[in-house]
Amino acid sequence: MQTTGQQDTYIRAPIVVVLGHVDAGKTTLLDKIRGTAVAKREPGTMTQHIGASFLPWKALEEISGPLLSQIKVEIKIPGFLVIDTPGHEAFSNLRVRGGSIADIAILVVDVQRGLEQQTFEAIDILRSKRVPFIVAVNKIDKIPGWKSFPNKPFVESVKMQDEATVLKLEELLSYIIEQFNSLGFRADRYDRIKDFTRVLALVPVSALTGEGMPDLLLVLAGLSQRFLLKRLVARVAPARGVVLELKEEVGFGTTATVIVYDGVLKKGDLIVVGGIEKPITTRVRLLLMPKPLDEMRSPEDRFIEIDRISAAAGVKVIADGLEGSIPGAPLIVAASEDEISRILEEVQAEVQATRFQSDIAGVVVKADTLGTLEALVGYLKKNNLPVRLADVGPVVRRDVFEASLVKNIDAKYAAILAFNVKVTPEAREEAAQKGVQIFTERILYRLVENFLKWFEEQRALER
Numbered sequence: 260m261q262t263t264g265q266q267d268t269y270i271r272a273p274i275v276v277v278l279g280h281v282d283a284g285k286t287t288l289l290d291k292i293r294g295t296a297v298a299k300r301e302p303g304t305m306t307q308h309i310g311a312s313f314l315p316w317k318a319l320e321e322i323s324g325p326l327l328s329q330i331k332v333e334i335k336i337p338g339f340l341v342i343d344t345p346g347h348e349a350f351s352n353l354r355v356r357g358g359s360i361a362d363i364a365i366l367v368v369d370v371q372r373g374l375e376q377q378t379f380e381a382i383d384i385l386r387s388k389r390v391p392f393i394v395a396v397n398k399i400d401k402i403p404g405w406k407s408f409p410n411k412p413f414v415e416s417v418k419m420q421d422e423a424t425v426l427k428l429e430e431l432l433s434y435i436i437e438q439f440n441s442l443g444f445r446a447d448r449y450d451r452i453k454d455f456t457r458v459l460a461l462v463p464v465s466a467l468t469g470e471g472m473p474d475l476l477l478v479l480a481g482l483s484q485r486f487l488l489k490r491l492v493a494r495v496a497p498a499r500g501v502v503l504e505l506k507e508e509v510g511f512g513t514t515a516t517v518i519v520y521d522g523v524l525k526k527g528d529l530i531v532v533g534g535i536e537k538p539i540t541t542r543v544r545l546l547l548m549p550k551p552l553d554e555m556r557s558p559e560d561r562f563i564e565i566d567r568i569s570a571a572a573g574v575k576v577i578a579d580g581l582e583g584s585i586p587g588a589p590l591i592v593a594a595s596e597d598e599i600s601r602i603l604e605e606v607q608a609e610v611q612a613t614r615f616q617s618d619i620a621g622v623v624v625k626a627d628t629l630g631t632l633e634a635l636v637g638y639l640k641k642n643n644l645p646v647r648l649a650d651v652g653p654v655v656r657r658d659v660f661e662a663s664l665v666k667n668i669d670a671k672y673a674a675i676l677a678f679n680v681k682v683t684p685e686a687r688e689e690a691a692q693k694g695v696q697i698f699t700e701r702i703l704y705r706l707v708e709n710f711l712k713w714f715e716e717q718r719a720l721e722r
């Protein structure tokens with residue numbers, strides 16, 4: 260642990276997320292990064308999916324070689340913590356008081372397709388959470404020979420090969436510049452970024468062949484060390500984290516994957532976690548990390564127990580009552596019993612800001628996690644659509660009852676938007692009887708789209 264000179268603090272690894280349109284190559288890119296991490300066999304390096312992979316600095320040095328030494332820094336970051344699940348939904352759960360615990364994002368764009376629907380959405384989300392990003396322009400292996408113009412900027416050399424692609428790239432470039440500006444990068448800072456990466460933070464890569472991956476990691480490291488250090492100061496103190504997901508593991512029951520972004524989490528710690536009924540106060544029974552593949556003796560022998568973990572890290576937490584916790588909710592360690600009531604309030608306030616009920620005539624929103632609920636309510640607000648009830652969990656009769664009350668006031672809002680959750684048979688039956696519309700979907704924007712289509716039809720009927 261490299262200290263910052265101040266006592267009891269250290270520089271943690273930046274938390275990196277990967278976003279982009281479907282099929283742009285997010286999963287392939289993550290596999291490539293994880294493959295690199297696994298090959299290095301560092302402790303804590305993930306061989307299996309537990310939500311996040313740690314890529315140590317040593318691995319970066321090996322990948323990027325002499326390039327890395329060109330970055331002049333006083334303090335080195337220890338590596339990167341890369342969130343394994345790509346896409347908006349996983350990103351949504353990295354939430355903390357209106358912001359994100361993600362420090363930087365990789366926005367993956369298909370070089371031949373340029374800006375696509377989910378590229379715009381990803382940029383919107385990153386902007387609203389004020390998370391800086393670099394663009395991985397992926398699948399450059401499909402543009403043969405672009406490298407044979409080494410002295411030309413990337414866009415120029417693509418031009419030599421493929422006019423249609425270059426038009427998409429130029430559109431992408433000007434759009435990204437606009438977004439960088441609106442993210443509040445000051446002009447002088449922005450120029451430094453531009454200078455550093457030559458063509459903005461636009462890095463040509465092939466997630467398939469690995470070409471450009473050293474450069475991508477180098478740019479990430481460079482930007483993190485130049486611009487993110489202040490954010491990366493973590494304390495040697497009781498931990499703060501976010502529940503990323505809940506998962507059943509053979510032999511362990513329900514485990515909560517937690518991303519620790521500050522402090523140190525220890526076995527036996529007293530923790531408060533946002534829960535479905537109310538916040539859960541419990542003690543950490545076990546902390547688990549995945550075992551390197553070649554140390555596994557059987558398929559069940561997948562984890563190693565650890566005593567403590569410092570930020571930033573992904574870890575599986577086992578404790579009584581965690582099955583009632585909500586993905587996207589905070590996990591905060593109480594240093595003593597005296598602190599519990601203050602922390603309970605803090606956790607509750609954060610959960611309640613997202614789950615709410617009002618008596619206005621608006622739609623009912625149900626989602627699988629706090630993060631997706633927040634994202635969904637955000638979409639609706641952007642479209643000036645009021646929300647009556649926002650909650651986590653399956654669609655139940657109470658939800659239909661709420662929507663049916665709305666029907667009497669303003670029928671075009673008598674709808675339930677359900678993201679990635681079940682609808683109970685009783686709720687479905689009741690909805691059919693009461694004439695309440697239920698929209699279910701596993702893709703956020705499509706859910707809003709489907710609802711909006713229906714909503715406009717209802718509006719047209721009113722006239």
Ligand code: GDP
Nearest residue numbers: 280281282283284285286287397398465466467
């Ligand atoms: P995701 O939906 O963004 O996670 O995209 P995937 O990683 O699943 O990739 C979608 C498709 O593009 C798959 O068939 C990949 O093999 C392919 N693909 C991903 N990266 C590259 C690349 O760099 N070059 C080429 N030629 N194909 C790629």
